[in-house]
Each structure stands twice: as structure tokens, then as C-alpha cells.
Amino acid sequence: MWGGRAGALPRVWGLWPPGVLGRRPLRCSAASLAGSSSPQCWNCGGPGGPIREDGFFCPQCRALQPPDPTRDHFSLMDCKRSFNVDTAKLQHRYQQLQRLVHPDFFGQRSQTEKDFSEKHSTLVNDAYKTLLAPLSRGLYLLKLHGVEIPEGTDYKMDNQFLMEIMDINEKLAEAQSEAAINEFESIVRAKQEELTDNLSRAFEQDDFEKAKEILTKMRYFSNIEEKIKLKMIPL
Numbered sequence: 001m002w003g004g005r006a007g008a009l010p011r012v013w014g015l016w017p018p019g020v021l022g023r024r025p026l027r028c029s030a031a032s033l034a035g036s037s038s039p040q041c042w043n044c045g046g047p048g049g050p051i052r053e054d055g056f057f058c059p060q061c062r063a064l065q066p067p068d069p070t071r072d073h074f075s076l077m078d079c080k081r082s083f084n085v086d087t088a089k090l091q092h093r094y095q096q097l098q099r100l101v102h103p104d105f106f107g108q109r110s111q112t113e114k115d116f117s118e119k120h121s122t123l124v125n126d127a128y129k130t131l132l133a134p135l136s137r138g139l140y141l142l143k144l145h146g147v148e149i150p151e152g153t154d155y156k157m158d159n160q161f162l163m164e165i166m167d168i169n170e171k172l173a174e175a176q177s178e179a180a181i182n183e184f185e186s187i188v189r190a191k192q193e194e195l196t197d198n199l200s201r202a203f204e205q206d207d208f209e210k211a212k213e214i215l216t217k218m219r220y221f222s223n224i225e226e227k228i229k230l231k232m233i234p235l
Ligand SMILES: *[C@@H]1O[C@H](CO)[C@@H](O)[C@H](O)[C@H]1NC(C)=O
Pocket: 191, 194, 195, 198
């Protein structure tokens, strides 16, 4: 049942504007939100009261509440704000949240709740996808620490690295056989794994300059991965 329903998700993907996450103190899990005050219910006007089920529903009338725009992805996904996330737990939390907020479950509810459920669902998708892949997770974590890497801007990379990338790109462009392309894929995958390990260490040491450098490298390799995928399609 779950797999079928998930098919409708890409439609709502991207509706939520970026940059809505506010500055908030470090929190490890959703449970720590329990003490925060929630706004009045839009439906019954009841007080927020003790937050249950992550504050998605009014404890009095059970109406779905709007998303909290100040809540970051780590808090939403009930993860410690750290580069090392447990992807099995992340997956479990994703399914748990979609069972609460997915638009398919709001067909018989008011338009307001339908709209909120679309927003929640998009937000949950966004948080899940962002935290699942090491590159996007690293970029997001860096952003929470106030460091951004603008797309397309050349962060001063050392010449040796740029030569390495040029070399791979040239050889990849010439590669014809499936075996040759597969070899590139495994080389690039090994690089990404090594960079991911290095990135994890950089975050553990709060070395954000190092993290920025490593993420820039990962972005180069990620572009190569995209090219490899395109080359594989016609084979
Ligand atoms: C990972 O870190 C080690 C130790 O600093 C370094 O020697 C290695 O080149 C790094 N790997 C990559 C792919 O940059």
C-alpha cells in the first residue's frame, strides 16, 4: 500500500520555499520540543496544550495544524543534528510521518487540512531526501552552521584536484564500452565514500572550512556521477 501511494508524492515536491528554517538552538530530537508553546488551534481556537504526535494535530478537535516553519529537518526527522545519521531510523521516521500527514489520508477532510497536509508532506519529503544523501546532508548541516557554498561559484580548489577532475571528464567522454563506464562508476563511488568519511571527521571536529572544501569536491564528483548515469542510459 505504501509504495503505491508514494507515487503521488513528486507532484507536491518543491512547493515549500527554501530558506524558511529559522535560527534555533541545537535540539536533538522532536521530544525536546514538548516544552515549547504551540499556537492556538486554527479550527477550534483551543489552546495548543501539550504537544502530542509532534504537534501535527490539535489535542482537542484533532484537526491537522499548519507546519512549524522554524523547525529544521533534523528536528522534524527526530535526528540528532549531526552528520552521522542512522539511515534506517531516518527511513522509519519518514514512513511514520507520511502515515500521519500524507494527502491521501485527507480526502474526506476540509480544504484547509488538505492544504496543510500537502505542505507537511512536501516538507517531510524534502527533509528525508536532504538528510538521506551525504552531499545534501553535509550542505544542509553546513548551512545550519551559517556557511553556504553558492552554486556555480568557484571555490578555490587546488590545481591538482582540478586536473584530476578534467582528466576523469575527458576519459569519461571517450569511454564507449559498458565495462569502461562501469569502471568509472566504481572509481567515483570509492572517491565519494572516502570523501564522506573525511567529511564526517571534519564535522566531528567542527572544522567547517574543511567541510566546505570536501563538499565542494563531492559536488564535482556528483556532477561526474550524473554524466555517468546519462551515458549508461543508451547502453
Ligand atoms: C581523506 O583524508 C585523508 C587524510 O587527511 C587524505 O589523505 C585523503 O586524501 C582524503 N581523501 C580524499 C579523497 O580527499
